[in-house]
Amino acid sequence: MKPSRFHYVRPRSIPEAVMALQRHNSKVLSGGQSLTPLLSMRLASPDVLVDINGLTELSGIELRGSDLWIGAIARHQEVLTHDLVKTHVPLIQQALAYVAHPVIRNRGTSVGSIAHADPAGELTAVAALLGARIHASGQQGPREILAADFFVGPLESSLEHGELVTGVSFPVLDATWGSSCAEVARRHGDYALAGVCALVRVLDGLIVAARISIFSVAGTPLVIDVMDVHEDPEKLNLKVQALIDPDTDIHATSDYRRQLVKTLVVQALTEARVHAELRQS
The missing domain is CATH 3.30.465.10 (Uridine Diphospho-n-acetylenolpyruvylglucosamine Reductase; domain 3)
Structure with a gap:
């Protein structure tokens, strides 16, 4: 399919871009890798498309x-x-x-x-x-x-x-912090069926802070402080499972996503700790 008709604007400044966006049903074009497919399938039909790629102050x-x-x-x-x-x-x-x-x-x-x-x-x-x-x-x-x-x-x-x-x-994270991202997708580069980012702080060989962000299992990313349970996999899983409510769709069932989260949380926290230790070595 082709996009529906729209008015294309390429502003020369941020105020000019903001002014163009005041029009009804306007969209911003930057990289376009999410927007362009939506336009082509007419899942998005803006009246005005504001291309900000000429605004060099937004680069870098x-x-x-x-x-x-x-x-x-x-x-x-x-x-x-x-x-x-x-x-x-x-x-x-x-x-x-x-x-x-x-x-x-x-x-x-x-x-x-x-x-x-x-x-x-x-x-x-x-x-x-x-x-x-x-x-x-x-x-x-x-x-x-x-x-x-x-x-x-x-x-x-x-x-x-x-x-x-x-x-x-x-x-900015100093060298006491370690991080990791782990996910499962049908193919590399596809959207994740479930994913976990982890952040831990290690001082004198001990974890003193630990939290995770789970994605692709809810309408928004879910951030959980797991410092109180990170040493006990069973308690860790119980805390996490009580807070997520993944959907079943054509890609995966809710139960499968829950099992993925259980595994990925442990993996991400372990990798984050190793990363913190490497940054300090």
Whole structure:
């Protein structure tokens, strides 16, 4: 199929982009790897398509104080190979290794993936687990939205009409923190049937903080503090299973997803601890 008719706008500044987005039924085009299929299948039919790829101020990756900032048009591949990301927030690259395929990563944007708010998306889980801040600009000026407040449902965020996501800030993790991302998909690069990101802090050989973010089992990423049960696999599983309610669909049953989560939680926490120890060695 072909997209329905729309008006194409390529703004030259953020205020111009925000102005264009005030029109009824407008959409932002950055990487387009999620939006373009929706347009082609007419699952999305915007009246106005606002292409932000000419806004160079939205490109790049840089340290800003104690945060790592990623601009709205930074491509997955750039984020996946950037030294600042590897050094300061390695979980992003650990998760991106599962995202799609090289051709898609060359064009898709990491911030766009977060803004898309797909509950099966690896980067939504990363943002939620790390407590990232989403930067948005609208008619009322710029604002920051905590990831915990940003994801409100499947493909739904707390962005207001006419707002543009300009970047995402992730807190820098020192060497006492280790992380991991583990998932199961039918094929590498497909959406996960279930996935887990884990973050642990190790001091003097002991875990002093542990939390996980589970994705593809609910309408939004599910962040759980597991410090109190991480040493006991049975109690860990009981706590996690009580908080998830996965659906059955054509890809997997609810019971199968629960079994995947049980295995992936232990795997991700174990790998995160090893990662913390490696960062400190």
